[in-house]
Amino acid sequence: MTTATLTRQIYYTRCPAPTATGVGAGLGVLQKALEASGFAPSALQDVTDPEIRRHHFEHGIANLIREGGNIPAIWPKSRGARTRLLGITWLDEIQAIVVRPNSGFQSIRDLASARFAVPVSAGDRLDVAGISAFRGIDQALGTIGRQLSDVNLVEVAHRPTPPGERGGEHFDDELEALENGRVDAVWLKSAVGAAAIISGRVRPVLRLDHVVNPLVRVNNGTPRTLTFHEDFIADHPQAVRAVLSAVTEAVHAIGEDRQKLWAILAGETGQSAADAEIAFGSFSTANLLPTLAENRLEALQHQADFLFRQGFIPNDVDVRQWALHQDDNA
Template sequence: MTREGNISQIWYTRCPVPTPVGLSVQLGLLEDSFSKQGITLNSIIDSKDRNIRSSHFNHHLDYSFRHGGNVPPIRARSEGSRTRLVGITWTDEFQAIITLPDSGIATTKDLAGRRFGIARRPPGIVDFMAATALKGLVSALSLEGLTPDDVEIVDIPLPDSVLDDREGPQLYGLRNRQAYGPEMAALLRGEVDAIYVKGTPGISIANLFATRTVVEFGFHPDPKIRVNSGSPRLLTVDERLAEERPDLVATLIETLKRTSDWAQTHADEVRRFVAREVGASEEVVAAANGPDLHRHLGIGLEAELVDAVGHYKDFLHEWGFLAGSFDIETWIDRRPWALIETRAVA
């Protein structure tokens, strides 16, 4: 495919969430930036090859980049994956603990002694949805001085991995399965009393079943309450790409910055593009991400963003989702940003 430094194609992937990568792909900006250098972009998550798709979670492909939820790349790094963190975005989204209207749970304090459901997937790929639900629970309880010891955590076992969620007739021709189905089923069957939901799928399923919101904290003023798998989201590249072609990483970041700048003045178009990206209506996107979504698609490596990644990494390690801890600063590669500054001066 390549001689050292002479790259003809790059693999990329992004989660079906609001990201400048997803927006840039839809606008054609990424393809344009790389095609000018004779490079073809290939989508990892859309591949028919299961082994290639798995790189969305373990980042094993050479000459690749990923932008999306932070649990898989943090887990991959903790297991020794040779990647570099080159950018961070923060787009707030709906996060809530929900229950059924007749559960008797009206406030967070009412969760004490009740059953909180967390879906658990088979071993293999890091169970990022379980980590997300657990962090949501911890954040919500902390607002009332409670801890997970004050509730009964009930596992909701799932038979399939996240890779299986992109295969089979049960998708009915769609790209992704609706999130939170098993959790909602357990809630309706009376097996649990409350569950965590987030983002566009979370607000959609809460609306569909007319659930009661116990607490909503996706836009809480304290960022450590909002920190979760999607807040912040990470842009990572594999080590070979970072070492052999830092100029291409700089091109990637420059393109995403141009995309973010475009978004600032195109609120309606951003909402429409994100709706297409996440598979939801524009109304749902507006409800889940707020009216200022277009202003929150920037990318950087500011100290507060790095601190947020470190905070969630420590949470994942504390709760057993990581093979081991590591220093976030040693993961970060700021060389592409320095190269961008040099280009701007030249």
């Protein structure tokens, strides 16, 4: 199916996280660029039809621009989805292994044989929350030469965020299990993670976002991916260039107005502006500009290889072949 068979309706979707398209939509420049290209843009999060909303995770329709966590982008690609990678962002956010405030665990080394929460979303074909926690725990243990077999992974029922819904990320179920003593440690991240730490509800024993090696910080949210469908790229290359130009303009503009940036990111993540500022305090304009820089491609390949090695995706993904540089689409 090509876009010739579609209406001029186009959807843009992003995860409840900082994205260039989220900033572009927040400033209105993304919508203006698409309207100038002859399209009627809508946020996928505003659509009520579940058959359309599910494409946040599947990207099975041509008239969709998707930016956000890399797992929901890599997964359909590994299953044959005809998408291309147009850009990657790298915005470090709070990632931490946390314990109860009164816990005797003082460092990640103390957590050998401890019980780590792994959220499980019943019925999800793609359990992003569970995979992300699994990855975060693995990354944390790797800093001390340990592996997942050295700890106990405890499944915790997790209320999933509906596909494409904005501001739905949470760790409520895992934190409840921690407080009730069912587990000893939880991996969490972003603005909601920052809020839990600031409140004193939990105490971090390792901040992954403070680890110097960037590959240790790789997870679903770092790096994030911007993908388009091949048919849309083929039929509307000028619109693709207009979108990339618009979001680049938006990120440059918002970088000079931090208060507005925190307000937009708070709206994207469903948290307060104060929590967003703390969670994403390392923001620089370059972090949120979608590029295909070699270090970002390497990090994304690191993630794709992990997902395949652990059996979370059916086929391996060659990130560099997936990437479409703008010069290739001239």
